[in-house]
């Protein structure tokens with residue numbers, strides 16, 4: 536499902552063509568958006584979107600001239616803004632300019648693309664890797680290109696929009712399975728595998744709303760038994776989990792070839808912009824010659840390639856960044872649980888939700904924290920169901936213990952002011 540059937544619209548002769556067919560201001564979707572924004576303004580809480588940050592976003596950020604503790608950016612390892620990364624970018628710009636000014640297939644190829652892809656493949660332990668100009672574009676074009684009508688795409692119900700868009704673009708049959716539920720994926724394949732040609736199972740290494748990690752070994756077992764393909768989106772697990780930051784494969788200690796398509800972004804732990812696919816040489820070569828979002832798009836810009844490459848090298852040279860991230864995330868999660876906050880299924884990852892199940896209160900809490908110097912994004916209906924409305928904290932390797940303890944203390948005070956019942960199970964000592 537998902538693809539809306541195109542319907543013939545017949546406007547009788549002599550009847551005006553309705554204005555909402557050609558005037559964007561009158562598009563019902565736009566009118567509905569205006570209404571949503573108006574309600575937001577009327578709530579007195581203001582618009583939480585497009586907050587302007589005045590410098591580098593890290594453990595701290597400057598908003599409206601005020602320095603804040605920041606939990607709203609996935610600069611997990613502090614690579615964006617790191618002096619070593621900045622220097623590498625400056626050198627790359629001097630050498631290669633700011634754009635490669637062509638598709639890599641035809642004249643846009645630079646040494647730095649090769650260096651980055653070889654380093655990525657070496658780091659991940661795959662035969663090859665290829666980088667794309669956007670993380671979203673990577674999923675969309677790769678899934679959209681590798682699968683076709685007659686194929687089946689099974690994906691987690693909480694899959695990122697880019698995975699859904701890719702699946703829709705492919706024209707394959709698309710079926711979500713309940714979150715992390717490899718048993719249902721297995722059952723669906725037992726029933727339907729033989730009705731399809733290629734079957735893709737898509738999961739994520741760390742889910743970006745909940746901070747939970749799927750049972751990769753079981754997904755690998757299921758995909759092997761049913762002769763399906765497995766794709767893992769490591770946007771939020773790369774550089775953040777696994778002993779040395781090599782993601783969910785390292786976290787579970789599974790062989791690299793247990794997953795057919797390793798996908799990740801350059802925009803989080805790698806302090807840049809773009810996405811990658813890593814896996815067998817055949818996969819990478821095929822995509823490099825044929826994936827529309829690669830072939831018909833400009834090559835990754837030199838500054839973006841340089842930022843990702845420098846970050847990847849720095850991550851290996853300074854593995855303590857990964858360890859510190861793990862420690863700080865565990866501290867935040869442990870303290871939040873101790874105080875009785877609902878942190879959902881978050882574990883072992885730098886994403887920690889504080890779930891209120893109440894959009895208005897989530898926005899109020901976010902605002903109260905903001906007044907006290909803490910920036911964290913509320914995630915409210917309709918982005919999530921009302922019962923899942925929350926604040927979502929991204930921890931980074933640069934957050935200090937002091938920042939974390941202060942934040943938990945302030946959040947406890949502010950939430951008790953809204954409604955102490957949000958703290959489910961206060962420990963006896965509190």
Ligand code: PMP
Nearest residue numbers: 669670671695697743770800802
């Ligand atoms: N996959 C997942 C799971 C994501 O969370 C995101 C966005 N943060 C993307 C893909 C798209 O990546 P990018 O923002 O780098 O385009």
